Amino acid sequence: MSPSLFLSLLVNGVAMGMVYALLGMGLILLVRAVGILNFAQGDLMMFGAYICACLLLDFELPLYLLIPIAFIWFALLGVIFMFTIYWPLRKATYSQATIIATMGASIILQEVAKIIWGSQPRSMPHLVLNSEGDPAVLQIGSASLQWQYLIIIAVGALIIFLITQLFEKLYVGKMMQAACQDSYAANLLGVPSILTICATYIIVAIVCGICGYLVAPVFMVRSTLGTLQLRAFAGVVIGGFGSIKGAVIGCLLVGIVESFSTMAFSGYKDVTVFLLLIIFLVFRPTGLFKGKIGDKA
Amino acid sequence: MRDNLNTTRRTIIKFGVLLVAVVAFYFLVSTLCTSLYTMMVVDIALIYSLIAYSVSVLLGMGGELSFAGVSFMGGGAFLLANLTTGRLGPTLSPVVSFLLIIPVFIVIAFIIGLILLRLKGTFFTFATIGLVQMTFAIYNNYKPLFGGADGIAGIPTTEIFGTKLMNYNDWFPVLLILAVVVGLIVERIRTTPMGRSLAACRDNETAARVLGVNVYMTKVLAFTIAGVLSAMAGGLYAMLTKFVSADMFTYASSTKYIIMAMLGGVQSTVGAFLGAFIVQVLPQILSAFEGFLQLFWGIAIVLLMVFMPEGLAGIVKSLGRKFRAKNKKKVAAAAAAATEEGVK
Numbered sequence: 001m002s003p004s005l006f007l008s009l010l011v012n013g014v015a016m017g018m019v020y021a022l023l024g025m026g027l028i029l030l031v032r033a034v035g036i037l038n039f040a041q042g043d044l045m046m047f048g049a050y051i052c053a054c055l056l057l058d059f060e061l062p063l064y065l066l067i068p069i070a071f072i073w074f075a076l077l078g079v080i081f082m083f084t085i086y087w088p089l090r091k092a093t094y095s096q097a098t099i100i101a102t103m104g105a106s107i108i109l110q111e112v113a114k115i116i117w118g119s120q121p122r123s124m125p126h127l128v129l130n131s132e133g134d135p136a137v138l139q140i141g142s143a144s145l146q147w148q149y150l151i152i153i154a155v156g157a158l159i160i161f162l163i164t165q166l167f168e169k170l171y172v173g174k175m176m177q178a179a180c181q182d183s184y185a186a187n188l189l190g191v192p193s194i195l196t197i198c199a200t201y202i203i204v205a206i207v208c209g210i211c212g213y214l215v216a217p218v219f220m221v222r223s224t225l226g227t228l229q230l231r232a233f234a235g236v237v238i239g240g241f242g243s244i245k246g247a248v249i250g251c252l253l254v255g256i257v258e259s260f261s262t263m264a265f266s267g268y269k270d271v272t273v274f275l276l277l278i279i280f281l282v283f284r285p286t287g288l289f290k291g292k293i294g295d296k297a
Numbered sequence: 298m299r300d301n302l303n304t305t306r307r308t309i310i311k312f313g314v315l316l317v318a319v320v321a322f323y324f325l326v327s328t329l330c331t332s333l334y335t336m337m338v339v340d341i342a343l344i345y346s347l348i349a350y351s352v353s354v355l356l357g358m359g360g361e362l363s364f365a366g367v368s369f370m371g372g373g374a375f376l377l378a379n380l381t382t383g384r385l386g387p388t389l390s391p392v393v394s395f396l397l398i399i400p401v402f403i404v405i406a407f408i409i410g411l412i413l414l415r416l417k418g419t420f421f422t423f424a425t426i427g428l429v430q431m432t433f434a435i436y437n438n439y440k441p442l443f444g445g446a447d448g449i450a451g452i453p454t455t456e457i458f459g460t461k462l463m464n465y466n467d468w469f470p471v472l473l474i475l476a477v478v479v480g481l482i483v484e485r486i487r488t489t490p491m492g493r494s495l496a497a498c499r500d501n502e503t504a505a506r507v508l509g510v511n512v513y514m515t516k517v518l519a520f521t522i523a524g525v526l527s528a529m530a531g532g533l534y535a536m537l538t539k540f541v542s543a544d545m546f547t548y549a550s551s552t553k554y555i556i557m558a559m560l561g562g563v564q565s566t567v568g569a570f571l572g573a574f575i576v577q578v579l580p581q582i583l584s585a586f587e588g589f590l591q592l593f594w595g596i597a598i599v600l601l602m603v604f605m606p607e608g609l610a611g612i613v614k615s616l617g618r619k620f621r622a623k624n625k626k627k628v629a630a631a632a633a634a635a636t637e638e639g640v641k
Binding site for chain 2: 085088098099106234237269281282
């Protein structure tokens with residue numbers, strides 16, 4: 001394998017890993033906050049991609065207007081999601097019911113997107129274009145790297161950094177964490193758990209939406225975009241539930257393995273990714289990093 | 298002694314009701330479904346009921362959510378297709394191949410269960426998703442065994458006791474009997490020591506362990522039963538449609554089977570049967586609303602989980618409980634009135 005090929009595969013892998021990591025981080029935030037596995041995570045991303053495509057292509061908003069308006073829509077999506085899928089089920093006696101409800105939500109999001117925007121995939125322009133309007137590439141030696149992938153890596157790393165800072169340094173983040181760990185005690189101390197849960201859902205929806213915006217140029221905007229979440233699941237399990245750091249590393253690993261196995265045997269890349277998952281599950285079920293909080297899910 | 302008599306009488310009544318229901322169902326379907334197409338829909342619903350049973354065994358009795366059903370279903374279907382078309386060398390008749398599926402998948406499902414059930418709860422669910430993704434990729438790509446994207450066609454017509462099952466009409470009674478018999482077996486499993494220990498693991502694992510239940514092996518056994526049921530369904534599907542291809546066995550279709558079981562009621566065998574029917578038949582009836590059907594499913598699932606997580610069977614059960622409570626109240630009131638009168 002030539003070094004230039006190696007470099008471009010690595011960049012592709014890390015970029016996809018970053019997308020999975022953003023999805024996976026959202027999964028962990030939800031598991032920690034409400035103990036629910038969200039099977040609609042990828043579909044939130046898909047919906048975010050559609051919202052961005054709609055704002056960008058139909059309303060032709062410039063970037064400085066697109067970002068705040070898209071954020072408002074993402075946040076709204078998060079709040080609606082919380083009050084329809086989580087809130088009525090928070091006291092469900094049957095623990096699988098909440099998981100299956102998110103599976104239902106996944107179908108609803110896909111179908112609503114199809115009904116609103118049609119089933120035809122939409123293409124989004126890359127974020128960085130060259131003078132001819134094609135996706136711009138960065139030449140390093142003989143390797144050509146797409147700017148889109150580099151932007152995904154940079155934005156992903158920035159978001160992950162911001163969210164870990166939020167939870168570790170800021171008072172609000174500590175409040176949210178307290179409410180996750182013991183909501184009863186936190187309530188006694190005056191932390192409104194409904195607000196912290198709501199905030200978690202909003203953050204998760206925004207992160208998913210940004211993810212959708214970033215991957216849309218690569219995969220096109222279509223209702224099956226949500227299937228990317230399966231790899232995020234794999235990455236999260238490999239990294240270990242309960243720790244954001246572990247999930248990020250696990251997801252990056254999945255992205256890189258996927259990228260290199262595409263090269264070696266394209267049809268079987270899913271086999272390698274999920275074989276990795278099962279090997280990890282069998283030999284190291286706690287994941288690479290043990291979480292601070294025990295298995296809540 | 299009286300108790301014993303009562304239970305036997307009750308079983309006889311239960312069997313009688315079941316027999317009447319099955320016969321009524323048979324005649325209802327035979328009169329309503331006149332075209333071969335509607336018959337095919339019903340036949341496939343009967344096959345799906347086997348998978349719904351498998352979800353009911355694992356999720357309803359054991360409390361473990363597994364997506365692996367489609368992997369075994371695909372395995373069963375492809376094994377049958379390979380054996381009957383002679384791709385592996387010898388050509389066997391469909392019935393013999395179908396009977397072969399059972400021991401083969403007892404072994405395979407047992408081994409996979411041993412591996413996957415070392416994980417608990419959510420992790421187990423994830424591992425089964427991984428399994429589904431892997432098997433789909435293999436079924437879809439490995440040509441020598443699975444025919445790649447083209448699938449395997451040309452499975453010969455099934456012959457039972459000298460009669461050839463030519464079309465969907467001929468298949469209907471066979472599948473109905475199979476679905477009922479397997480349903481009875483599943484219902485029986487519920488009351489065996491294994492079924493009861495499974496329920497104990499679901500409700501409180503620590504307590505079950507304290508009482509001496511081998512939680513791990515019980516769950517592996519349940520996984521094996523579920524796997525064999527799914528594989529049988531796959532084999533039947535291959536025999537019925539005479540064609541197998543990998544796109545039947547995706548993650549998306551596995552969610553459909555879980556929804557079937559949840560809709561009917563995951564704790565109940567009859568519920569699983571009805572769920573399979575509703576999910577398979579309702580779209581055909583409502584085909585005018587094609588575009589909105591999936592959306593309707595999604596909303597129905599969420600509402601179902603919010604208002605009645607035990608499915609349709611749960612509603613029936615709670616209605617029955619209410620009715621009985623009312624009756625008891627009436628009896629109690631009558632008794633109280635009688636004693637009052639006596640006092641006077």
